[in-house]
Amino acid sequence: MTAQSGKDMLLKLDQTGAGSFLTVAGLRSRSIAFNAASIDTTDQESAGRWRELLSGGGIKRAAISGTGIFKDQTSDAAVRALFFGGTIRTWQLILPDFGTIVGPFQIVALEYAADHAGEVTFEIALESAGEIGFDVH
Template identity: 25%
Template sequence: MSQQLGRLLLIQIGDGADPGPETFNNLCGLKTRSFNLSASEIDTTIPSCTNPGDEVQKTSRPGMVNRTFTGSGAFVSSVAMTAFMDKVINATVFNAKVIVPGLGTFTGPFFVTDFEASGDMENNMEFSATFVPGDSLTFVAA
C-alpha cells in the first residue's frame, strides 16, 4: 500500500465546450484542499414493544450524502481563472472533476457556495472556495 500525495487531490474545472468533448483543467494555485464524503444519519431506533424495559439498541440508516470540495491558495491570474471567476460571480453551475488519489474521480455539476479573496500588504493575493454538487455525481474508481 503506497502513500498518496496531498497535492494530487485536485479539482478540475470544465470549459463548457458544446458541442464537442469538454476539456477539464486543474484549478491552479491551490495549496490546501479537502474533499468531504459524508452522509447524514437517520435514526430508526424502536424500543421493544413486548418488553419496553429492555435495553434499547440504537439503529440508523444513511440519509443525504454530502460531497464537498474546499481549497485555498494563491490567486493565479490566467484565462482559466477568469473563466472560473465568471462562474463564481454569476453563481453558475459548471462541470468539474474531483480527483482523489488512490480512490477515484467524482464528476458532475458543481457550483461555488463560498469564495473569499484575501491578502496583506506584502504577500500575494490568495483565495479560498467551497464547491458543492449541483446534481448527482458520477464516481469512477481509480
C-alpha cells in the same frame, strides 16, 4: 501504494459544460469531505431501546475546498463567472493512484485575502449539487 505528493491532487472544472476540463491553477491545498445524514427509525419496540437507522436513507453530500494563489487568468475568470452566476457545473477532483471524483458542484464561497508583504490568495468552497461518481484509476 506509496505516499503521494499533494501537488498531484488536482481540482478541475468543466468550463463549458461540454466536458472540456480546466485545472484550477495555483491551488496550494485542497480537500474533500463526504457526509451522509441518518434517518432515525427508533420507536418504543426497538430492541433494548437502541437507536435504529434506516438503511440507505438520508441525504448524501460532498464538499470540496481549496486555497491558493492566482496563477492563471483563464481559470480565475472561469471560477469568478461560475460563482457570480450561481452556475452548477461538473467538477473533477483527481486523487493520484486512487481515482477521480466527478459530479455537479456549485461554488458556495469564494474568498480573497492579502497581506501587505505577501501575495493575494483565494479560498474556494464547493457543495455537491447531484449524484457524485468515482472513477478508479
